Amino acid sequence: MFVELATTSAAVGATRSRLAKRALLAAAIRAAEPDEIGLVVTYLSGSLRQRRTGVGWASLSEVPAPAPEPTLSVAAVDDAFEQIAAIGGAGSAAARAAAVQALFARATADEQRLLQALVFDEIRQGALDAQVQDGLAEAFGVPAAAVQRAAMLLGSTATAARLLQTQGLPGLQSVGLQVGVPVRPMLAAAAPDPAAAVDKSGLPALVDTKLDGIRVQVHKDGDTIALYTRTLDEITDRLPEVVRVIADLPARRLVLDGEVLALDAAGRPVAFQLIASRTMTKSPTDGPPLPLTLFCFDLLHVDGRDLLDEPLSERAAVMNTVLPPSLIVPRTVAPDLAAVQAAFAGAVGAGFEGAVVKKLHAPYAAGRRDSGWIKLKPRHTFDLAVIAAEWGYGRRQGWLSNLHLAARDPRTGELVMLGKTFKGLTDATLTWQTEQFLAREVRRTKSTVFVEPPLVAEIAIDGVQASTRYPGGIALRFARVLRYRPDKTPDEVDSLDAVVALGAAPAGPDPDAAGSA
Secondary structure (H helix, E strand, O other): OOHHHHHHHHHHHHHHHHHHHHHHHHHHHHHHOHHHHHHHHHHHOOOOOOOOOOOOOOHHOOOOOOOOOOOOOHHHHHHHHHHHHHHHOHHHHHHHHHHHHHHHHHOOOHHHHHHHHHHHOOOOOOOOOOHHHHHHHHOOOOOHHHHHHHHHHHHHHHHHHHHHHHHHHHHHOOOOOOOOOOOOOEEEEOOOOOOHHHHOOOOOOEEEOOOOOEEEEEEEEOOOEEEEEEOEEEOOHHOHHHHHHHHHOOOOOEEEEEEEEEEEEOEEEEEEHHHHHHHHHOOOOOOOOOOEEEEEEEEEEEEEEOOOOOOOOHHHHHHHHHHHHEEEEEEEEOHHHHHHHHHHHHHHOOOEEEEEEEOOOOOOOOEEEEEEEEEEEEOOEEEEEEEEEEEEEEEHHHEEEEEEEEEOOOOOOOEEEEEEEEEOOHHHHHHHHHHHHHHHEEEOOEEEEEEEEEEEHHHEEEHHHHOOOOOOOEEEEEEEEEEEEEEOOHHHOOHHHHHOOOOOOOOOOOOOOOOOO
16 A cells, blocks of 8 residues: 555654664565565655656645545556656646646545655655665565665666565576666765875876766667666767767777766867756757767776776776777876876866766776765865755845755765855846745745755855754855756755865854845
8 A cells, every 4th residue: 555655754754763764664665565566666765657747846736635544556656647647738737737636635644745755756754765775675685785786787776676576686696787778877975175085095096087067878789879867868869979979989889987068169168057958958949059079987898798896997998998089088097196186186277177086996886976986176066955045135135045055964864954055146046046946835934935855056165164053063164056956856965974074163153144145
């Protein structure tokens, strides 16, 4: 029954204990019907099987009275969303809204809360995919590492769950990288400066130029080429110039990890927004499309040889024999800290976002934010969740202005507030974010509108200082908004630990104590 998942979700959200969360998730997975385990795992991970349903906040601004008794099955919920996602054509908005209302009318109050959280991809229980993988391992009594690896290589915890249910641990262990099936990309941790990065990576280290483009995973199987984003969405038809380049490579079977971006006449990268706009549309509305260039920084497979578990030094060496230099990200092997600092300064001076310092002996940690890769930026920048905003005054009256910023606690999975800012916002941004916040509003006080799901913004700060004002125990110094990140979900915001790692000065006046503007 779907109500059992709603109960589990609420119970997981009510405890801060990781062990208790895992036990609750394991119990729910054990209780799943055999043909529903994939859906159960998907829902507990906080998402729907249908990536896009077309359901907006307006459809749920008002919901019908909850049903007095639970009647929904897990399969019935999936069927309803499948039908909703398929609605199109004239009058589709009204038909979709009616179908949503009909589904919610069948749900109890607890079920309605879970349904709304699933629709908007915002489960506030800390039960992220990694925790569900731990619960899945406990439910079947297998090593968590085996579940994690299979889920990474299959690109889906739900698929790993179905395989585990039918074939047990041997089934998981048989999973390997498959050309044509995207794997979850390896992610980078952050460091405040080159010295801190070297402390994590060791020396010598490989230093890659950090590109501010769109992450692309390339799969080539003979004449079949597929390109996937970091969220495993296929965008092959949107990047014909990249497809042509890959088709001309002599290797018959390849899996590459890289990034696409556009360069100006001087060889400097153009704005990220232009690149994102180019990759989000199949055809430009006016003028020729912005030409994009592929830069690869990892090789996972070539002509029958899997390289996931090989050290980076070997993957890089093989990549040098497979790809021309023009397709490889600018990089250098740094023997000491001075070389890391020089490579970082050179990348920034050339107009790039920064550098990524990488352990030469590290395997490819698919799907994890691993210390094998350490990103460096010239400013202290973090991707933070915007969980609320305060009404402005003076010139900003009528706009939601002062933003409440939060990072994710890796121990609980919860968002923890650690500061506010109203700096860096243009009039256009103020207008846009006010519209967005009001569309996502879940509650308000006299001065503040709270939102679900949060937005994600890239925030620059000068540092942190100790503070008892916010739950994270620190406050951001001179925080300012660089841009919003519509390409990222709240699950991808930086960790509280990464922000705290900047170091805390002696407690003093909170930097944002002046309030909103």
